[in-house]
Amino acid sequence: MAQPNLASGNQIELQGLSAKADTLGKIMVRKFFKNKLAVIGAILLIIIITAALCAPLLTPYHYETQNLLKRLAPPSSEHLLGTDTFGRDIYTRLLFGARISLLVGFVSVLGAITIGTALGALAGYFGGIVDAMIMRFVDIVLSIPQIFLLITLVTIFNPGVDKLILIFALTGWMGTARLVRGEFLSLRSREFVLASKTIGTRSMTIIFREILPNAMGPIIVAATLSIGNVILAESALSYLGLGIMPPTPSWGNMLQGAQSITIMLNNWWVPTAPGLLILITVLCFNFVGDGLRDALDPKINE
Structure with missing residues (x-):
């Protein structure tokens, strides 16, 4: 009697899983590209980020270079977007300012998402006293208006890029914690989690290797949308004189x-350039976030 070829069967099963994963990935990509605003937003963000990274190669000026003889000069071939009140090239300062604004946005959101994901996962998985303590702290912090909390913290600590990133990370994780907690509450009773518990898998392994990968969709969407909010918050604080301090440029x-x-009335190009760039960047992040939400949601058909 011929013995079944187990190796061949396992190979066929692995190929089937690989094909299924490949199909799911293609479906998500197609769903994302069906959202035209998300595609446009992604293209514009790539252009903005690339320009920020290549800033020294795209302008002959330094962001601190002043020419008081050409202060408030209108856009020209020499200064594409004109100059500011100190005769500094606005185009140059926009490019270098994009580095600061995007750096604050990306790094602070990365920190906030990391903290929120860890605490939300612990609260949702263990429940009980752990859940109650974490969520009550979240409720207390969320009861404080964020702008007042940010102004208070920035006033206590001297403004700077590193301190702003730390402040945004420490005050922006609560929404993610709530989101992740909700996902874990719905996933912790699934069959694959119960099976892992039955064979004695450690709790931390179940949390970060079994449940968390299945909750990454909402987390990615939340992170994308949060970057735009942080850029707005940083711009507001810097506008009030509490954020990035000159001569270091930020929008x-x-x-x-x-x-x-x-x-504003006589030299319109000075406020228009940074204002438009803030608007476009935040809108692009929101469009990309909406596109990712549609792409990662299995309930939305192609």
Whole structure:
């Protein structure tokens, strides 16, 4: 009697799983590309990020270079977007300011997502006193208006890129914690989790290797949407003089230098360039977040 070829059967099963994963990936990509605004947003973000990284190669000026003889000069071939009140090239400061604004956005959201995911996972998986303690702390922090909390913390610590990143990371994880907790509450009773518990798998392994990968979709979407919010918050703080301090450029402090009504009326290019770039960047992150939400949601058909 011929023995069944187990190796061949396992190989066929692995190929089937690989094909299924490949199919799911293609479905998500197709769903994302069906959202035209998300595609446009992704393309514009790639252009903005690439320009920020290549800033020294795209402009002959340094962001601190001043020419008081050409202060508030209108856009020209020499200064594509004109100059500010100190005669600094606005185009150059936009590129280098994009580095600061995007750095604050990406790194602080990475920190906030990491903290929120870890605490939300612990609360959702263990429940009980662990869940109660974490969620009550989240409720207390969320009861404080975020702008007042940010202003208070920034006032206590001297403004700077590193301190802003730390402050945004420590004050922006609560929403992610709630989101991850909800996902874990729904996933911890699934069959694959119960099977892992039955064979004696450690809790940390179940949390980070079994449940967390299945909750990554909402986390990725939340992170994408949060970056735009952090860029807005950083711009608001810098506009108020509590964020990135000149001469280091950021989109927020570029607007601060153009807040005079005289400049707004007579030298429109000074506030227009950073204001438009903030608007476009935040909209693009929101569009990409919406596209990712549709692509990662299995309930939405192609």
